[in-house]
Amino acid sequence: MAVGSEFRMTDVVQLEEIHKVYDSGEVPVHAVRGVTLTIRGGEFVAIMGASGSGKSTLMNLLGCLDRPTKGRYLLGGTDVSGLDRNALADLRNQKLGFVFQGFNLLSRTTARENVELPMLYGRRHFSSKEIHDRALRSLDIVGLTARADHFPSQLSGGQQQRVAIARALINEPQILLADEPTGNLDSKTSVEIMGVFQKLNDQGITIVMVTHELDIARYCRRNLIMRDGRLVSDVQVADRLTATTEMQRILAAESEAKLTA
Amino acid sequence: MRFLNIIKVALRALRRSAMRSVLTALGIIIGVAAVIAMVSIGNGAKSQVEASIASLGQNIISVFPGSNNSGGMRGGWGSASSLTVEDALAIRQEISGIVALSPEMSDRSQILANGLNWNSSIRGEDTAYLDIRLWPIAEGEMFSEADVRSATKVCVIGKTVATQLFPDSDPVGQNLRIRNIPFRVLGVLSNKGFNFFGQDQDDVVVIPYTSHLKRIARRPNLNSILIQAQSPEIMARIQQDVTDLLQQRRSGREPDFTVRNQQELAEAATATTKTMTVLLGAIAGVSLIVGGIGIMNIMLVSVTERTREIGIRLAVGAHGRDVLTQFLIEAIILSSMGGALGVLLGVGSSQLISRLNGWPVLVSTSAIVGAVAFSAAIGVFFGFYPARKAAQLDPIEALRYE
Numbered sequence: 149m150a151v152g153s154e155f156r157m158t159d160v161v162q163l164e165e166i167h168k169v170y171d172s173g174e175v176p177v178h179a180v181r182g183v184t185l186t187i188r189g190g191e192f193v194a195i196m197g198a199s200g201s202g203k204s205t206l207m208n209l210l211g212c213l214d215r216p217t218k219g220r221y222l223l224g225g226t227d228v229s230g231l232d233r234n235a236l237a238d239l240r241n242q243k244l245g246f247v248f249q250g251f252n253l254l255s256r257t258t259a260r261e262n263v264e265l266p267m268l269y270g271r272r273h274f275s276s277k278e279i280h281d282r283a284l285r286s287l288d289i290v291g292l293t294a295r296a297d298h299f300p301s302q303l304s305g306g307q308q309q310r311v312a313i314a315r316a317l318i319n320e321p322q323i324l325l326a327d328e329p330t331g332n333l334d335s336k337t338s339v340e341i342m343g344v345f346q347k348l349n350d351q352g353i354t355i356v357m358v359t360h361e362l363d364i365a366r367y368c369r370r371n372l373i374m375r376d377g378r379l380v381s382d383v384q385v386a387d388r389l390t391a392t393t394e395m396q397r398i399l400a401a402e403s404e405a406k407l408t409a
Numbered sequence: 410m411r412f413l414n415i416i417k418v419a420l421r422a423l424r425r426s427a428m429r430s431v432l433t434a435l436g437i438i439i440g441v442a443a444v445i446a447m448v449s450i451g452n453g454a455k456s457q458v459e460a461s462i463a464s465l466g467q468n469i470i471s472v473f474p475g476s477n478n479s480g481g482m483r484g485g486w487g488s489a490s491s492l493t494v495e496d497a498l499a500i501r502q503e504i505s506g507i508v509a510l511s512p513e514m515s516d517r518s519q520i521l522a523n524g525l526n527w528n529s530s531i532r533g534e535d536t537a538y539l540d541i542r543l544w545p546i547a548e549g550e551m552f553s554e555a556d557v558r559s560a561t562k563v564c565v566i567g568k569t570v571a572t573q574l575f576p577d578s579d580p581v582g583q584n585l586r587i588r589n590i591p592f593r594v595l596g597v598l599s600n601k602g603f604n605f606f607g608q609d610q611d612d613v614v615v616i617p618y619t620s621h622l623k624r625i626a627r628r629p630n631l632n633s634i635l636i637q638a639q640s641p642e643i644m645a646r647i648q649q650d651v652t653d654l655l656q657q658r659r660s661g662r663e664p665d666f667t668v669r670n671q672q673e674l675a676e677a678a679t680a681t682t683k684t685m686t687v688l689l690g691a692i693a694g695v696s697l698i699v700g701g702i703g704i705m706n707i708m709l710v711s712v713t714e715r716t717r718e719i720g721i722r723l724a725v726g727a728h729g730r731d732v733l734t735q736f737l738i739e740a741i742i743l744s745s746m747g748g749a750l751g752v753l754l755g756v757g758s759s760q761l762i763s764r765l766n767g768w769p770v771l772v773s774t775s776a777i778v779g780a781v782a783f784s785a786a787i788g789v790f791f792g793f794y795p796a797r798k799a800a801q802l803d804p805i806e807a808l809r810y811e
Binding site for chain 2: 213214234237238239240241242246248252255256257261265266268269270271276284319
């Protein structure tokens with residue numbers, strides 16, 4: 149898969165004074181108040197913050213699911229802040245990959261067909277065989293080839309999230325966005341998913357994720373903290389955790405517990 | 410290119426929720442089948458009633474004697490013995506526009522033949538009777554004018570009488586005895602079946618009315634006079650003329666006769682079948698509406714699940730138009746398949762009902778077209794409309810939809 153060759157040192161994301169105001173309710177809610185941020189290719193960024201801090205709104209803006217009220221958003225060098233619905237949909241399809249907290253897989257649809265979904269809405273036409281093959285390669289990256297014909301209901305939470313990651317990867321996006329990807333998972337499975345992300349990042353894929361768990365953020369390279377719609381902290385992670393090491397520790401602890409029990 | 414993918418997506422979605430697809434299609438199938446079956450049966454019944462009215466003969470006017478009043482007890486129509494052969498002859502001579510006329514006698518009697526016996530209706534008629542009733546002879550021949558003039562002891566018999574009295578032999582040329590008087594069988598009438606009052610019209614012996622008057626009834630009065638008019642338009646006029654003429658012949662006495670127009674009967678019968686068709690149509694309409702509501706419910710209930718689905722599709726890059734096309738294709742596939750199966754089921758069950766009950770069933774094209782068009786419209790509208798609303802949502806909102 150060409151994912152490994154995507155490594156680039158150019159700026160993938162540039163946000164300049166981004167604001168987002170929701171005025172659907174009685175009082176307008178200023179969710180994001182002037183965020184300026186640059187994310188370079190190959191980075192692995194965690195956005196943290198309490199609920200209501202605006203981190204999810206920022207994520208939706210980054211993911212082109214929403215448009216900023218004010219400010220400029222350059223994705224891969226192009227200004228996307230003024231694009232219409234369909235153009236944004238094409239961007240999501242071609243340049244962005246999404247992983248959601250609730251997985252958001254189509255029920256009663258096999259893992260492979262779920263992974264194929266973004267390819268069906270692409271500009272280019274692929275033969276059924278090509279689509280099929282690429283879906284399998286994508287599943288291979290997350291280690292789920294054996295489960296290609298299983299339905300989401302037959303998969304564990306971690307496996308479902310890996311299918312969602314495979315779906316996000318199928319169109320070889322410039323950036324992988326994950327909104328609380330471990331929010332619905334237990335701690336061991338969370339480590340497993342972070343391991344998948346670290347492996348992808350090591351191959352050069354840019355990843356931005358939202359989380360409120362500090363220890364999850366320590367698997368990333370860079371941590372951003374938001375409060376009241378503003379970025380209040382931006383640090384490189386010093387004592388970074390490695391999923392493989394952590395997993396070994398957990399497994400060791402588990403077997404020890406079994407011995408003593 | 411993209412369109413092909415959308416078709417693939419639509420087919421996958423239908424397969425994915427097979428139960429919902431089947432239920433939606435079922436609504437259409439039942440609605441369409443019910444309308445077709447109901448209307449076909451209604452039309453068949455109508456045509457059967459029309460045929461049985463036509464089998465009575467066309468443009469027929471009947472004259473019956475009036476009621477008999479003896480000591481204050483009134484006998485009802487036909488009980489008076491006031492209609493004479495002379496009345497009949499006068500009508501034939503003086504009123505224009507009459508094609509045929511037959512003075513009628515009727516009675517029941519035990520008939521003996523061949524060592525067997527059978528109780529049947531004995532009708533005295535003129536030679537024109539069979540023409541008026543559109544009733545051909547199957548074997549042999551009708552008695553002649555000469556037979557009527559000389560009150561010969563001859564008869565033609567209906568199929569039922571033939572099978573009851575001559576089970577193994579050809580009745581033509583044989584004798585049967587009515588009240589101990591031998592009558593020679595000249596012919597056997599063709600099968601006419603039951604009339605719509607449920608009487609077996611083939612259970613009859615027809616003899617010249619003169620013979621009936623002289624030998625069977627032994628009285629001078631007729632039971633009725635059967636008149637056939639040239640066309641339906643002049644029936645009212647002839648009815649009036651007959652009334653006037655008979656009134657005049659009775660020189661001012663109370664009218665002791667009644668003139669009836671078969672048109673009235675025909676109209677009443679057609680009105681009845683029309684009511685029936687409307688009734689069946691209404692039942693069918695209700696089933697169509699119920700089917701439609703079924704389709705509507707399933708489509709609307711599935712909107713929660715489908716809104717999330719739409720959210721996922723939009724999030725991974727589907728345009729609103731792609732989603733709409735998908736839902737439209739789904740709705741069209743379900744509606745057309747449901748419609749086709751409904752037509753098959755409707756026509757099939759009509760045929761089955763027709764076979765089981767021996768009714769004629771007329772499958773109506775307009776019912777097919779109307780039913781299919783209506784349920785397809787409902788299917789497409791309620792498949793499409795909620796999807797349109799969902800496709801206009803923000804992907805984030807659609808994903809959050811509970």
